[in-house]
Amino acid sequence: RTYVLHRAGKVVGYYSLSAGSVRREESPARIAKGLAKHPIGVILLARLAIDRTEHGAGLGRTMLVDALSRAMIASDAIGARAVLVHAIDEDAVTFYRKFGFEPSPLDPKQLMLLMKDLRASLQSLGLG
16 A cells, blocks of 8 residues: 655655565564564565655655554554565665664665564654
8 A cells, every 4th residue: 555645735755565575584683583484474665755855854754654653553463573675775774774674684775674673662652
C-alpha cells in the first residue's frame, strides 16, 4: 500500500509498505538469531521519498515514523520479524542508521530494523 503526503494539492512525499521475506543469511545476526533456516518475514518499506524542495524540513523523519508505526501494527497481524529497506545511496543509509536500522552482511544498502527494537523506540516516543 502506498501513502502520500501532500500540501496545497502538491505531492511532497510518499512511501509504500508491503509484506516480504529475506533469506536468513541476508539478515544481520540479531535478526536471524534463534530462527530456523527458513525465510524471515519482513515488512518492506519501499520508495520513501520527499520532494527535493522539502528536504531539510523534517518530513523524511515524520514519514518514516508514520511508516514504522503502520509497520508495527501490520507485523502484529502477519508475524513479521523486522522492517526492511533498500537504501538508494549512502545518504539514505546514514538516514536509516540514525533510526537503528542495521545493514545486511551481504549488502550494506539493505538495512533491517528488528520489531522489538522498533516497538521500544515507538514506546519511548509515546507512539507505541
